[in-house]
Amino acid sequence: MRAFQLAATGSQPDFAEIPLPPPGPGELRVQIAACGLNFADLLMIDGKYQDIPALPFTMGMELAGTVTEIGAGVTGFAPGDRVACFAGQGGLAPEGNFAAHRCLRLPGTMDFVTAAAFQIAYGTSHLALDHKARLQPGETLFVTGAAGGVGLTAVEIGKRMGARVIASARGAEKLAVARAAGADVLIDSESPDLRGQLKALGGIDVMYDSVGGPAFMEALRATRPEGRLLAIGFAGGDVPQVPANLLLVKNLSVMGLYWGGYLTFRPDVLTASLATLAQWIAEGSLHPHVSQTFPLEQAADALACLKARRSTGKVVVTMG
Known part of the structure; x- marks a missing residue:
């Protein structure tokens, strides 16, 4: 089959003809309908x-x-089961074999594009806000990059959890x-004195x-005393260096969240979170936002759109 592959970090991914063996023990073969793209895909290309x-x-x-x-x-x-799958790789192809424990049966009301778009972005935000920060x-709640793939989900989930949400x-x-x-509340990220604006609020x-x-x-x-700061990613390219004395004086907590890591050490937490999200989406309390879809043949253009930050919400590649 024809798949969109990365041959070497630092190079550009391209299509290649590859074999697809039968599914191994513990695996499902999935006819892929849609694949969600993430900022992590760009980081993989760059190594x-x-x-x-x-x-x-x-x-x-x-x-999905x-x-x-x-x-x-x-x-x-x-x-015949309709599934979503956080595979880590393999989504930009017509078919693939994936570990069953990474697959989730879909509610009947959820379409494949939505299912391909919600797992990492919504999963990251729900795990961060609920399991880590105990919002x-x-x-x-203050959200940076609030119109991006994960930021937008943090706005929506934060509101669903009853918070007052300030979006930048x-x-x-x-x-x-x-x-x-x-x-x-909305704050333009290019406006001056963010600290002053947040304090005034x-x-x-x-x-x-x-x-x-x-x-x-x-x-x-x-941040108020006992506040929690979640480091989710560094799309701006700059990794903050946190002065520990401020954490001490104000009793603050800084927490990192790598969503995929939970598959290794607490898969039960991740699975429970995804099940909650699927239920919220099926109930209509969350509405995954897909700004653009591309056919598989235009996978390179889809990644370029993501890299140029021309999207709001998710970019999804469809196979049909």
């Missing part, structure tokens, strides 16, 4: 991601499709997207930061 599969590999970390074959020892799935109703993004168009997702209890750079440090100084 900068913390968990890069052995080269060469087919790109695409999260996908239909089970066509069952490997030995698999229970709970049958051919409480009535608290103030660049420009009126992106801020409007954050407002539509439930943000209560009463300060913050939880910061969800996927950008890094100066915004993290300014928000740190506007």
Whole structure:
């Protein structure tokens, strides 16, 4: 089959003809309908991601499709099941074999594009805000990059959890997207004196930061005592260096969140989180935002769109 592969870090991925063996023990063969793209895909290409599969590999970390074959020892799935899968790789192809424990049966109301878009972005935000930061109703949540793939989900989930949400993004168009997702207060990321603006709003209890750079440090100084700061990613390229004396004086906590790591040491936490999210989406309390879809043949263009930050919410590649 024809798959979109990365042959070497630092090079550009391209299509290659590869074989597809039968599913092994514990695996499902999935006919892929859609694959969600992530900032981590760009980091893999540059060789900068913390968990890069052995080269060469087919790109695409999260996908959705239909089970066509069952490997030995698999229970709970049958051919014809509609599933979402956090595979880590293999999504940018017509088919693939994936570990059954990484697959989740879809509610009947969820389409494949939505299913391919929600796992990593919504999963990251829910795990960060619920399991790590213990966000409480009535608290103030500040989200950077609030119109991006994960930031937008943090706005929506934070609002679903009862928080007052302050959203930061660049420009009126992106801020409007954050407002539509439930943000209560909007701050243009290019406006001056972020610290002063946040303090004028009463300060913050939880910061969800996927950008890094100066915004993290300014928000740190506007965080209330016992506040929690979540380091989700560094899309801006700058990794903040946190002064520990400020943490001590204000009793602050800084926490990192690598969502995929939970597959190794606490898969039960991750699975429970995804099940909660699927239920919320099926109930209509969350609305995954996909700004653009591309056919598989335009996978390179889809990644370029993500890299140029032309998207709001998720970019999804479809196979049909």
